[in-house]
Amino acid sequence: MRGTLLYVGQRLILIAITTILVSSIVFLLLHQIPGNAFLNETRQSPQTLAAELHHYGLDLPLHTQYFNWVQGVLHGDLGESLVNRGVKITPLLIRETSVSATVGFFALLVTIGLGLILGVIAALRQNTWVDYVASSAAVVGYSIPSFVLAIFGLLIFGHYLYDWTQGTIYYSPGFTSPLTQVEVPALALGLPYASYVARLTRASMLETIRTDYVRTAWAKGLKARVVVIRHALRNALIPVVTILGPLTTGIITGSVVIENIFGIPGLGKEFITSILARDYNIVIGVFTFYAALVGLANLTVDVIYPVLDPRIRY
Amino acid sequence: MAQAAPVIQPDLELAYEMPEQATLLTDAWRRIRRNRLALVGMVIIGILFVTAAISIVWTPYPTWLQAVGPTYQPPSLGHPLGLDQAGRDILSRIMGGALITVEVGVGSAMIVSLIGIPLGLLAGFYRGTVDTIISFFINIWYGIPDLLVALILVFVLSDALHLIPRGVFVIIIAFSLTRWMDVARLVRGQTLALREREFVEAARMSGARDFALLFRHIFPNALGPIIVQATFAIPAAVLFEAFLSFLGLGLPSPTPSWGAMAADGYHGMDFAPHIVLAPTIALSITLMAFNWVGDGLRDAFDPRMRR
Numbered sequence: 001m002r003g004t005l006l007y008v009g010q011r012l013i014l015i016a017i018t019t020i021l022v023s024s025i026v027f028l029l030l031h032q033i034p035g036n037a038f039l040n041e042t043r044q045s046p047q048t049l050a051a052e053l054h055h056y057g058l059d060l061p062l063h064t065q066y067f068n069w070v071q072g073v074l075h076g077d078l079g080e081s082l083v084n085r086g087v088k089i090t091p092l093l094i095r096e097t098s099v100s101a102t103v104g105f106f107a108l109l110v111t112i113g114l115g116l117i118l119g120v121i122a123a124l125r126q127n128t129w130v131d132y133v134a135s136s137a138a139v140v141g142y143s144i145p146s147f148v149l150a151i152f153g154l155l156i157f158g159h160y161l162y163d164w165t166q167g168t169i170y171y172s173p174g175f176t177s178p179l180t181q182v183e184v185p186a187l188a189l190g191l192p193y194a195s196y197v198a199r200l201t202r203a204s205m206l207e208t209i210r211t212d213y214v215r216t217a218w219a220k221g222l223k224a225r226v227v228v229i230r231h232a233l234r235n236a237l238i239p240v241v242t243i244l245g246p247l248t249t250g251i252i253t254g255s256v257v258i259e260n261i262f263g264i265p266g267l268g269k270e271f272i273t274s275i276l277a278r279d280y281n282i283v284i285g286v287f288t289f290y291a292a293l294v295g296l297a298n299l300t301v302d303v304i305y306p307v308l309d310p311r312i313r314y
Numbered sequence: 315m316a317q318a319a320p321v322i323q324p325d326l327e328l329a330y331e332m333p334e335q336a337t338l339l340t341d342a343w344r345r346i347r348r349n350r351l352a353l354v355g356m357v358i359i360g361i362l363f364v365t366a367a368i369s370i371v372w373t374p375y376p377t378w379l380q381a382v383g384p385t386y387q388p389p390s391l392g393h394p395l396g397l398d399q400a401g402r403d404i405l406s407r408i409m410g411g412a413l414i415t416v417e418v419g420v421g422s423a424m425i426v427s428l429i430g431i432p433l434g435l436l437a438g439f440y441r442g443t444v445d446t447i448i449s450f451f452i453n454i455w456y457g458i459p460d461l462l463v464a465l466i467l468v469f470v471l472s473d474a475l476h477l478i479p480r481g482v483f484v485i486i487i488a489f490s491l492t493r494w495m496d497v498a499r500l501v502r503g504q505t506l507a508l509r510e511r512e513f514v515e516a517a518r519m520s521g522a523r524d525f526a527l528l529f530r531h532i533f534p535n536a537l538g539p540i541i542v543q544a545t546f547a548i549p550a551a552v553l554f555e556a557f558l559s560f561l562g563l564g565l566p567s568p569t570p571s572w573g574a575m576a577a578d579g580y581h582g583m584d585f586a587p588h589i590v591l592a593p594t595i596a597l598s599i600t601l602m603a604f605n606w607v608g609d610g611l612r613d614a615f616d617p618r619m620r621r
Contacts, residue, residue: 015457018454018457018458021454022454022458022463025463026463026466029466029467029470030466030470032470033469033470033473034473139351139602139606140602142605143549143598143601143602143604143605143606144598144601144602145553145556145557145597145598145601147556147557147560147576148576148594148597148598151576151580151583151590151594152594154583155583155584155587155590158584159583159584159587249459252459253459253460253461253462256461256462256561257557257560257561260561261580271462272561272563275465275466275469275563276562276563283466287462287466290458290459290462291457291458291459294457294458294459295457295458298457
């Protein structure tokens with residue numbers, strides 16, 4: 001237990017360093033771009049422009065700006081929006097993260113739930129029509145990008161089935177709202193990865209159900225449910241868990257386009273809106289959030305790992 | 315399991331009967347021929363390449379030409395895939411999009427390999443400090459959302475360096491700069507294993523220089539997995555381009571990118587779904603084909619993976 005805590009502590013420090021390092025690259029890159037958010041079609045007097053630049057500290061030399069920014073990040077302050085003056089970025093992004101997290105959570109549920117169920121069933125019924133249907137669905141589903149699924153979902157549920165759904169595929173915050181509003185985005189986001197998980201689960205289940213200890217479990221006369229879930233699946237899960245890290249990264253980056261298609265007010269929508277509006281402070285802020293989220297997601301996976309596989313200890 | 319008992323590994327090279335005079339490629343071809351999905355994938359990729367080649371010299375209408383008929387016109391005999399919101403022929407634009415797709419996919423796969431292979435070889439062969447530095451970068455990049463870095467890179471490269479207009483080249487560079495780690499990590503692992511093998515030792519004994527060792531002896535033996543990795547880089551790059559163009563951050567408007575075409579049709583989806591369906595289906599089929607071929611190649615190059 002102490003070892004685990006120590007390990008988590010070390011990793012947290014590493015995540016913080018990585019996050020700041022990577023965000024620094026983005027910070028420096030974005031400050032190389034000529035022009036800024038204040039250069040737009042509305043005419044400004046030089047005095048106003050200078051005042052604006054001064055307000056955001058953009059008139060300071062780059063290294064001072066960078067130093068101030070790092071200091072801000074360390075204090076949890078990501079600065080102020082360039083476009084909407086006075087809007088603090090940190091609280092804005094925290095609110096948007098909770099929106100993105102809701103969709104991401106359901107997408108992960110789709111990915112793991114559907115993927116595991118399909119994979120296990122296909123493996124248990126190997127070489128039957130069930131297996132062929134599940135396997136072909138997985139082979140096709142893996143290659144359809146989530147934004148294409150989102151478009152199809154919008155077309156089917158928002159247009160062709162309008163009478164049934166009443167077009168309720170928009171997002172409203174919180175878990176209290178009817179599920180239909182998160183379902184379609186979560187499905188679009190999770191299905192490609194669910195296919196991947198299903199393929200992986202099927203392959204590793206096929207290997208596990210042929211091992212001696214599973215045969216012993218059957219021979220002991222254990223119930224099918226116990227053999228499959230407690231003996232076979234638990235060990236078959238190990239290779240599946242290894243891809244959970246990259247998978248979560250995929251869902252987080254995938255949410256950028258999904259949120260833009262469905263108009264979900266989360267981090268991803270903010271990211272693209274801010275890039276197009278040249279609100280670099282928010283772009284850097286969202287990026288910092290994403291880097292930290294990906295790091296934390298990977299850490300969570302690594303912490304779950306020893307639970308499934310006791311041979312691994314930290 | 316502190317001290318694992320030495321397990322006698324069956325010699326797979328002996329157990330596997332080598333056909334006469336089988337080179338890496340002919341051997342792989344012999345196995346991939348039996349993989350139906352991979353064959354279908356290859357045919358689709360073949361069609362894609364031919365379409366791309368044809369679109370250089372001929373498309374039914376110029377891809378940028380507007381108002382060749384009524385806007386939003388559904389598929390008809392004259393325009394098999396219909397017209398888009400600006401009255402452009404969608405079939406022509408799909409053909410032009412095939413060229414963009416091929417350029418982005420193949421270009422990215424090449425540049426990713428060009429960066430990843432040497433770095434992986436160096437890290438695996440010299441180990442020590444070189445390896446530490448390269449592995450540090452690989453590990454850092456694995457922990458970040460690389461797609462978003464690439465997105466920012468496209469933006470920065472096209473805006474900061476006025477030499478490069480925002481085109482296919484910028485997208486390829488941005489993608490490659492954030493995705494070379496996959497290849498580098500793979501090559502590093504292969505090199506680490508191969509450099510201990512007897513044939514490398516023998517070559518070293520007969521006085522081969524490091525350069526010859528790396529490129530004449532180690533690299534050819536790692537070629538199979540590298541080809542597989544490069545094949546998987548193609549759909550990833552194609553998807554990245556579509557993703558960018560769909561969000562309006564990719565190729566500029568008249569360029570017939572499938573992602574941008576999907577974004578065009580997205581707004582008129584409820585009354586003219588053909589505009590959005592054509593490019594998204596084309597994109598999905600292309601990605602599928604590359605993934606199937608990649609899977610087939612992986613099985614073909616690694617006979618031990620087969621069940």
